[in-house]
Amino acid sequence: MNDDNTFRSFGKVFEEAYPVVCLPITANDEGIDNGVYFNNLCNKLNDLPFIKGSGNKFGKVLFYLTKIEGNETLENKGIARIQDEMIECEKRIVAEMMSKHLLTHDHYLIKDGSIQYKPMKTGDYKELARIRNNYRHVVGVSKRFNPNLMKDNKNQSSAGQIAKLPLFHRTPAFMWKPGEEWGNVNFAIWYVRIRDRRYTTTPYSGILKIEKMLMTGKEAENGLESDEIDMITANIINERNPVCYGNDARWANHLYPVYMTECYCKSRFKSDISFINLF
Incomplete structure (x- = not known):
């Protein structure tokens, strides 16, 4: 805000964008830690030749619980998990802007x-x-x-x-x-x-x-x-x-x-x- 009580743009863009895949937790049939399993799965996906050849790279493989309550659907649970990831991304950007005194x-x-x-x-x-x-x-x-x-x-x-x-x-x-x-x-x-x-x-x-x-x-x-x-x-x-x-x-x-x-x-x-x- 300046002397005329108006805000001014600081002209900077913070962008955090990456493709994700969201799978049911039952995809982990190896009995190991879910974080480790889905992180390794993400690495395997990114190592596939046709993924590399496309110039794309997955940022994360997310997972959601498969227990259904009320009117829930698996699709909506997957969407909700992706939305949670977006919110975390949003919070990170705000924290970064704050740390840089912007x-x-x-x-x-x-x-x-x-x-x-x-x-x-x-x-x-x-x-x-x-x-x-x-x-x-x-x-x-x-x-x-x-x-x-x-x-x-x-x-x-x-x-x-x-x-x-x-x-x-x-x-x-x-x-x-x-x-x-x-x-x-x-x-x-x-x-x-x-x-x-x-x-x-x-x-x-x-x-x-x-x-x-x-x-x-x-x-x-x-x-x-x-x-x-x-x-x-x-x-x-x-x-x-x-x-x-x-x-x-x-x-x-x-x-x-x-x-x-x-x-x-x-x-x-x-x-x-x-x-x-x-x-």
Whole structure:
């Protein structure tokens, strides 16, 4: 942030991308440690001539448990395991940026989606309380959200208040306390309208949910200062244009730099056909 209270880009790109394969844990029929087995399997895959010849290299072979509960499917369990790997990758990048002093009061990071990470059983960043300081200058911005989760002082849903927000107005910030099982990390959450209701199709089109982890004991007790909330909100509003009319059904909820980053990341993906043809 500079004298005019606007954030500036630091012009650096951190990218961590690698193909993975996710298999059921029953693929390990040798009775050895799962970490060792699937790491060795990854090495064997990368040594195959047709993998080498394609110029590709697998970063990891992941595994998931095959016990099914409720409406779970094996496919969804595999997808969830890959998503967990993506979250760990995300946390590593934030930690690296923090270690290089790239996240400061002048340079905030917008995280596309929630920063309310679910508890992890494994990984270097499984305990949110221990990595909380990395997120001192990180803001989570969600295009989709459940408006009924937030309650007012009378314990009534704030959904109506959120839907009726005038253009460029925000709600008060709510204190969100997920509880001990989430590492006793509290959040400030508020909503802001970045598109005029006249040009949107649903009550919540054009509204963003904004999250900020609370760092100090004072913040955890009293919440964020209004000045900081207003500063973050104003900068979010400044990032709304230009938009992507016609290119995405969620255009009204897009921030332009987030949209462009999504497009860049998707352009780096291999198509389903290309990936399957590796085998």
